[in-house]
Amino acid sequence: MSDKSKVVKGESYFAKVYDAVPDFNEKKSPGTGKYQWEINVAVEPEVYEEFKAAGFNAGMRLNKGGKMEYSNKPVITFLKWATDYKGNENNPPIVMDKDKNDFDERIENGSIVNVQWKPYKYGANKQHVRPMLVAVQVLELAEQAGGDITADEVAF
Secondary structure: OOOOOOEEEEEEEEEEEEEEEEOHHHHHOOOOOOEEEEEEEEOOHHHHHHHHHOOOOOOOOHHHOOOEOOEOOOEEEEEEEOEOOOOOEOOOOEEEEOOOOEOOOOOOOOOEEEEEEEEEEEOOOOOEEEEEEEEEEEEEOOOOOOOOOOHHHOOO
């Protein structure tokens, strides 16, 4: 994968780019994990294969062939930790609209986004390679699924 291709276009799912959220370890056992910003992006199969071929092995959903139940395309998770390995706070990712203006709305599932990223190696032997989140550009905002319901539509 060339150094020029540090932007990926795809469909956004479960974007958490404004407030850092707990990772898996922190959810299971508070105090043992980290907080992070993240966005799942459904990409074309050839894009996913380029990431795999370039050695990316974290955030790639490798055991599921890249597939997730919410998309028929392979999914890559881009994330950024809220603190670095020394405990210093990191800045949140930049989020902008298609005209490069600040964007602070909810990014609905299925929205078309560009994600700027950089490779990051970590672990005791630098064995993990992950695409780290730098910025998100919302190109097309999907409509909110479902919307509000009335009291008459409540199921109980």
